[in-house]
Amino acid sequence: xxxxxxxxxxxxxxxxxxxxxxxxxxxxxxxxxxxxxxxxxxxxxxxxxxxxxxxxxxxxxxxxxxxxxxxxxxxxxxxxxxxxxxxxxxxxxxxxxxxxxxxxxxxxxxxxxxxxxxxxxxxxxxxxxxxxxxxxxxxxxxxxxxxxxxxxxxxxxxxxxxxxxxxxxxxxxxxxxxxxxxxxxxxxxxxxxxxxxxxxxxxxxxxxxxxxxxxxxxxxxxxxxxxxxxxxxxxxxxxxxxxxxxxxxxxxxxxxxxxxxxxxxxxxxxxxxxxxxxxxxxxxxxxxxxxxxxxxxxxxxxxxxxxxxxxxxxxxxxxxxxxxxxxxxxxxxxxxxxxxxxxxxxxxxxxxxxxxxxxxxxxxxxxxxxxxxxxxxxxxxxxxxxxxxxxxxxxxxxxxxxxxxxxxxxxxxxxxxxxxx
Numbered sequence: 337x338x339x340x341x342x343x344x345x346x347x348x349x350x351x352x353x354x355x356x357x358x359x360x361x362x363x364x365x366x367x368x369x370x371x372x373x374x375x376x377x378x379x380x381x382x383x384x385x386x387x388x389x390x391x392x393x394x395x396x397x398x399x400x401x402x403x404x405x406x407x408x409x410x411x412x413x414x415x416x417x418x419x420x421x422x423x424x425x426x427x428x429x430x431x432x433x434x435x436x437x438x439x440x441x442x443x444x445x446x447x448x449x450x451x452x453x454x455x456x457x458x459x460x461x462x463x464x465x466x467x468x469x470x471x472x473x474x475x476x477x478x479x480x481x482x483x484x485x486x487x488x489x490x491x492x493x494x495x496x497x498x499x500x501x502x503x504x505x506x507x508x509x510x511x512x513x514x515x516x517x518x519x520x521x522x523x524x525x526x527x528x529x530x531x532x533x534x535x536x537x538x539x540x541x542x543x544x545x546x547x548x549x550x551x552x553x554x555x556x557x558x559x560x561x562x563x564x565x566x567x568x569x570x571x572x573x574x575x576x577x578x579x580x581x582x583x584x585x586x587x588x589x590x591x592x593x594x595x596x597x598x599x600x601x602x603x604x605x606x607x608x609x610x611x612x613x614x615x616x617x618x619x620x621x622x623x624x625x626x627x628x629x630x631x632x633x634x635x636x637x638x639x640x641x642x643x644x645x646x647x648x649x650x651x652x653x654x655x656x657x658x659x660x661x662x663x664x665x666x667x668x669x670x671x672x673x674x675x676x677x678x679x680x681x682x683x684x685x686x687x688x689x690x691x692x693x694x695x696x697x698x699x700x701x702x703x704x705x706x707x708x709x710x711x712x713x714x715x716x717x718x719x720x721x722x723x724x725x726x727x728x729x730x731x732x733x734x735x736x737x738x739x740x741x742x743x744x745x746x747x748x749x750x751x752x753x754x755x756x757x
Contacts, residue, residue, distance in 0.1 A: 345456050349447070349463070353440070356467040359635070360436045360476045362642060368432045369478035369647040370654040375685035377479055381417040382426065382693045389415070391564035393520075394481065401578040408572065410520025411560050413481040426693040428479070428654060435483050436476040442487045442602070443467040449494050450606050457616070462609030464627060466602065470634040471594065474646060481521050482595050488518045489528075489599025493606075496535055503541050505549050511536065512550035516557020523576060524596045529554065649678045651746040657714075660749050661690035663741055664712045665697045667751070673700045673708040675728040677715040682728050687714065705731050709757045712740070717748040 380394055393411035400406050417431070424430035443466045450459035466472060466486075475483050492514055499507040515529035533550055540546040555562060561572045616623035639646060645653045664674065664687070674684040674691065683702045691697040700708050705728050713721060713729065721737050724730060735752040742748045 342456060345460060348460060352460075352464055352467065353444070356440060356443070359468075359473060359640075360440070361433070364433065364436075364477075365429050365655055366643070366653050367477055367641065367645055368429065368654050369645050370428050370432070370657060370686050371478075371648055372681040372685040374428065374432075374479040375689040377414065377417065377481065378421065378426070378428065378431070378693070379685065379689050381414040381421055382689070384411075384414060384418060385421060389418075391560045391567070393560070399579060401575055401582055403578055405571075405575045405578065407523075407575055407579055409481055410517075410558065412517060412520055412557075413484070417479075421693075426689075428689075432477065432479055435479055438483060438487065439472055439476040440467065442490060443472075445487070445490060446602050446605065449490065450609060453494075453497060454606075454610065455613070458606075458609045458613045460609075461612040461616075461623075461627075462606045465605040465608045465612075465630065468631045468634050469601070469605070470637040470639040471598075472601065473634070474639040475598075477645070478647065482598055484521055485518060485525070485595075485598035486601045488514050488521070490602040492518075492528075492532060492599070493603055496532065499536065500539055503539070505546065508536055508540075508546040508549040509553040512553020512555075513557045514553075515550075516554040518557075518599060519554070520558050520561060522596060522598075524592075525599065528599055651744060652678075656743050656747055657686045658690055658694075659743055660712075660714045660747070661687050661695055663749055665691060665695035667712075667740070669697065669710055669712070671700065671707070671709040672697075673705050673711045673728070675705070675711055675713045675726065677713065677719050677724070677726060677729075682726050684714065687712075705729075708732065709754055711735070711752040713750045713752060714743075714747060715750065716746055717742060721750055721752070 377394060384390065389411075391411060392408055393414055394409040396407040396409070420431045420434055424434075443463050446466050447459045447463040450462045472486070492511060495507050495511050495514070498504075499511070511532055515525070515532055518525040519529055533547070536546050536550055537543045565572050612623050612626065615626065634640065644651075664672075674687045675682055676684040676687070688699055691699055705711065711729065711732050715721065717739075721729060729752070732752060732754060734755045736755060738751040738753060740749045740751050
């Protein structure tokens, strides 16, 4: 199809990408979600850079076995973060911007591949469904290991399509490699990997050879995990196996969520694109109305806000955290620690990251609150610090409280001075 004959399609495509770029980057620094998971990811990667690269990846913030062992993800995600932290000088805003672009580029690839498999019209509908989806907008605004799953899922779909057409071994290897990487990203991807393998075997002209090639690629994709297990008594395998047994015995401890299946988002939007195109051919006004309703419902969903950071505490955002870190750094503390008083992150991982990698001030470890001379606490100005039950604060008594600054109506920074030091 020539550009001359399809100028309307290309104009709509240009407008679509212009709008989705605006949706993601408008008021960006106030909207990005920079919480404990993002900070732990960046801290782990920063330690690779400052100290040494290891074969152990991200610790889970929620999944621990009954024997007290923490589940770790593959370090490949952290390896991929290394150049981002170096290029962007450890700036969370710019690193998050990369993940927003990753989501947009995934949408562009959806368009190109769907156009090749189906038609330009189906591709246009599919990319609109993907890029205006509330979950995809939401995931564009924070750093997370699973943000790669839509792209990995899309590449898997295309490689399966190519394998079905050409039956070449290189596609078996690539599918095994992608499945291995995706498994290290999200362990429940194993079920998707099994489906991909069954697809290969079913359509393969040499089933045993394609099975071996796929498994080889899968092993390469998990090479850091395999090497770590060989050196550390199969920690990864043993921990995952124990967690599986724990889940079987107590099913309520592990719940499925949408993010376990992000690899299927491109497939669903392509199917939606096919359906919309069929409706469009019957009645274009109904199809356009459905698209308008879809966009409206997603942009007004709880997952999307143009004013605040979805997923963070009310009134909290990256700019406030950065301002708090800057104020703490300006005090030039030496033997100090940091804490916050909201749920899930009393050890203040975002502040830890900013202080160490942006302001070159290293707090004491998360188990060393007793050893600090001062603790800087970011909290609500009405919070009763003197009677706090949080370990990070209560273990530091006796102390004197000093207000450093009010960041907003909802957040202040206090300095706790130990009375015996």
